[in-house]
Amino acid sequence: xxxxxxxxxxxxxxxxxxxxxxxxxxxxxxxxxxxxxxxxxxxxxxxxxxxxxxxxxxxxxxxxxxxxxxxxxxxxxxxxxxxxxxxxxxxxxxxxxxxxxxxxxxxxxxxxxxxxxxxxxxxxxxxxxxxxxxxxxxxxxxxxxxxxxxxxxxxxxxxxxxxxxxxxxxxxxxxxxxxxxxxxxxxxxxxxxxxxxxxxxxxxxxxxxxxxxxxxx
Amino acid sequence: xxxxxxxxxxxxxxxxxxxxxxxxxxxxxxxxxxxxxxxxxxxxxxxxxxxxxxxxxxxxxxxxxxxxxxxxxxxxxxxxxxxxxxxxxxxxxxxxxxxxxxxxxxxxxxxxxxxxxxxxxxxxxxxxxxxxxxxxxxxxxxxxxxxxxxxxxxxxxxxxxxxxxxxxxxxxxxxxxxxxxxxxxxxxxxxxxxxxxxxxxxxxxxxxxxxxxxxxx
Numbered sequence: 001x002x003x004x005x006x007x008x009x010x011x012x013x014x015x016x017x018x019x020x021x022x023x024x025x026x027x028x029x030x031x032x033x034x035x036x037x038x039x040x041x042x043x044x045x046x047x048x049x050x051x052x053x054x055x056x057x058x059x060x061x062x063x064x065x066x067x068x069x070x071x072x073x074x075x076x077x078x079x080x081x082x083x084x085x086x087x088x089x090x091x092x093x094x095x096x097x098x099x100x101x102x103x104x105x106x107x108x109x110x111x112x113x114x115x116x117x118x119x120x121x122x123x124x125x126x127x128x129x130x131x132x133x134x135x136x137x138x139x140x141x142x143x144x145x146x147x148x149x150x151x152x153x154x155x156x157x158x159x160x161x162x163x164x165x166x167x168x169x170x171x172x173x174x175x176x177x178x179x180x181x182x183x184x185x186x187x188x189x190x191x192x193x194x195x196x197x198x199x200x201x202x203x204x205x206x207x208x209x210x211x212x213x214x215x216x217x
Numbered sequence: 218x219x220x221x222x223x224x225x226x227x228x229x230x231x232x233x234x235x236x237x238x239x240x241x242x243x244x245x246x247x248x249x250x251x252x253x254x255x256x257x258x259x260x261x262x263x264x265x266x267x268x269x270x271x272x273x274x275x276x277x278x279x280x281x282x283x284x285x286x287x288x289x290x291x292x293x294x295x296x297x298x299x300x301x302x303x304x305x306x307x308x309x310x311x312x313x314x315x316x317x318x319x320x321x322x323x324x325x326x327x328x329x330x331x332x333x334x335x336x337x338x339x340x341x342x343x344x345x346x347x348x349x350x351x352x353x354x355x356x357x358x359x360x361x362x363x364x365x366x367x368x369x370x371x372x373x374x375x376x377x378x379x380x381x382x383x384x385x386x387x388x389x390x391x392x393x394x395x396x397x398x399x400x401x402x403x404x405x406x407x408x409x410x411x412x413x414x415x416x417x418x419x420x421x422x423x424x425x426x427x428x429x430x431x432x433x434x
Contacts, residue, residue: 023256026263030247039240039288039295043273046243050267056260071256078256 010186011122012066014114016073017175017183018129019059020081021107023074026052028085032096041093041142048100048135055129062125080174087167094146098157098215101139102164104131105209109202117186143213158216165206227403228339229283231331233290234392234400235346236276237298238324240291243269245302249313258310258359265317265352272346279342297391304384311363315374315432318356319381321348322426326419334403360430375433382423 029049036042060070090096108130115126147154176184188195210216246266253259277287307313325347332343364371393401405412427433 046270053263
């Protein structure tokens with residue numbers, strides 16, 4: 001048993017943001033599954049989606065323990081997160097797996113960075129909801145398969161990945177604008193956390209991942 | 218440990234049918250979640266959907282143990298099951314929860330009946346993938362809530378439930394037609410299984426459930 005964490009606005013906001021991210025990722029992945037070329041891959045994306053909703057439940061339960069209705073904690077972020085997904089609707093299976101690959105990994109990097117600024121049990125909870133590596137491996141393998149079937153695909157998917165990152169950054173700006181201050185303070189004032197460094201680390205990791213999947217940054 | 222079950226076509230066909238039912242139910246429920254009036258209910262339907270894909274995984278794994286590719290076992294049923302869902306797209310949240318309530322329960326009744334004709338471990342597997350009662354309770358509560366908010370809704374939802382059953386029966390006929398014979402034989406030649414009695418029991422249980430949720434049959 002860890003010592004009880006007093007509910008703070010920043011933690012509630014962060015958990016609400018992450019919970020909504022999981023809920024919307026679940027829905028979009030489940031919908032994107034229809035673009036899969038066969039039932040096996042369709043089911044594989046469905047299972048990736050199911051992992052997101054299981055994480056949603058853990059975050060929502062934690063918000064309940066903190067005395068907050070999950071809907072209240074999530075409300076401020078519905079518009080930017082929905083806008084991200086609406087503006088990045090994949091047109092085919094290769095775009096579906098690229099979106100999952102890029103989006104999951106950047107989310108995880110961000111959560112790993114921010115976890116250090118949290119106290120237990122929220123720190124561990126945020127680390128627990130990181131995506132399992134087998135999902136990234138599945139997505140990367142599908143991307144490489146699409147490229148080996150048609151090398152021209154690499155250029156199109158590289159451009160798609162850049163668009164995903166651009167949209168994510170633009171909506172992250174809107175999340176920060178929607179924030180009541182506490183969350184931004186948490187992110188920027190955490191131990192050894194400087195925003196420029198955060199962006200640099202996220203970008204470096206993203207570039208390495210693109211290369212690993214056969215894409216250019 | 219139970220004795221090994223020799224793979225029989227009928228069992229493979231049944232597991233393929235149930236697996237595909239779970240996969241499509243997952244996708245449709247996840248898509249229907251967007252009609253939820255708030256994020257809490259949206260997430261609740263997402264969690265019901267996630268339970269279906271978890272069951273899909275168990276059935277697909279069992280097919281793998283039997284030396285069958287899940288896609289091969291499911292292929293014959295894609296058209297009728299997809300047609301069922303395409304012809305029963307809910308238009309609002311009350312129709313969403315009614316579809317889940319009616320469809321899950323009839324599926325479960327059917328599986329409970331057919332489980333008796335199976336040997337272990339498939340008998341237990343089919344019983345294990347029955348829906349958890351808390352999901353039916355959630356759906357019934359939502360239906361009653363919709364009716365109490367507007368009593369006229371009861372008539373519309375009763376009609377909708379009849380259409381769901383009608384479409385399900387019509388697609389069940391197509392499943393039987395698509396069947397290579399083994400599955401139908403399994404269903405009709407199980408211990409003490411007579412088709413007329415099966416339909417009578419399914420209908421009686423359905424009528425009772427309609428009444429429990431405030432609907433007419």
